[in-house]
Amino acid sequence: MTDQTVTGGIAAGSAPGAGGGTPRRRIPSNWRTLLLFVPAFVIVTLFFLAPLIDVFIRSITDPKLGLQNYEWLFTTDANIAVIVRTFGTAFIVTFVCLLLAYPYAYLMTIVGDRARNALQLFIMMPLWTSILVRTLAWMVLLQDTGPINGLLAAWFGIGPIPLIRTTFGVALGMSQVLLPFMVLPLYSSMSKIDKRLLPAAANLGAGPITRFFTVYLPLSRPGIFSGGVTVFILGLGFYIIPALLGSSKESMISALIQQQISVFLMWGQGTALGIFLLVCTILILVIVSRFNKNGSLFPGVDK
Secondary structure, rough: OHHHHHHHHHHHOOOOOOOOOOOOOOOOOOOOOOOOOOOHHHHHHHHHHHHHHHHHHHHHHHOOOOOOOHHHHHOOOOHHHHHHHHHHHHHHHHHHHHHHHHHHHHHHHOOOHHHHHHHHHHHHHEEEEEHHHHHHHHHHHHHHHHHHHHHHHHHHHOOOOOOOOOHHHHHHHHHHHHHHHHHHHHHHHHHOOOOOOHHHHHHHHOOOHHHHHHHHHHHHHHHHHHHHHHHHHHHHOOOOHHHOOOOOOHHHHHHHHHHHHHHOOOOOHHHHHHHHHHHHHHHHOOOOHHHOOOOOOOOOOOO
C-alpha cells in the first residue's frame, strides 16, 4: 500500500457521514449564552431563593397552617410601636446623613485632586473598620462618665447629659456608619453637573439661594434619591448599634426578630417579621421608582 492510498483512507474515514464515527453536534449559540447563567442561577437558588421560600413557609405553618403569625404582628400594640420606631429611626438617620453628606459631597466637587483624594479617603476609611469596633468606641465616648460629658462639664458646667441608651445615641451611631452610603451617590451625581450653569444663572440675575434651589438642587436630585433609598433601607435592618447604644425602648424590628427566634423559639412569628420587613423594602423601591424618570428601582442608575 502506498503512502497516497493510506492518506486518502484516513481523510475518507474522518469526513462526516463517511462511516468513520458519529458527527459532533454543535451547541446553538443562544444555548451557549444561557449556559453562562447556570452558575449564577444555582448560587442564587441555593443561597437566596431556597432560604427565602423556607422562611415564608415557616411563617404560615409554624406552629400550624394559617396566618396567625401575621395576625399577631399587626394586632399587638408592642409590635406596632417597634415598627413605627424602626421606620422613624431610619427616617431620622437618612435626614441626618443627607444634611451632613450634601455639603461634604459638594466640597469634593470643587477642591483639587489632592484634596479630593484626601476627602475620599476620610469617607471610605470607616468602611474598612468593623461596625462592632466603631460601636464599642461610641459606647466609650457616650458614657455618662465618658469624654464628651467630661468636656461638657469642664467647659460649660453642664451634665452629665444622657447620650447612650437613647434614640440620640442610636441615631448618631447609625448615621456615622451609613454616611458613606449617602456621600458617594451624591458625589457621583454632583460631579456630572455642568459647572458653567451656576455662573450663567448668576449672569441672569439669580442670587445664591435662587441658584441653589432652582439649578443645583434639582440637578443633584438623582444622588439624593439614590443615597436616601440606600441609607433608609439599610437603616431598617440595623441590629448591633440599637442593641449596644440603645435600650429596650430603642429596640427595632431586627432585635424583635432575634428575640422571637433565639429567646422564645417562636420561629413562625420571627419569620413573619422578616417577611414583613422584606415586603416593606420592596414596596419602598417600587414607590421610589415611580418618582424616577427612567423607572429604575434605584434612582440615579439608568436602565
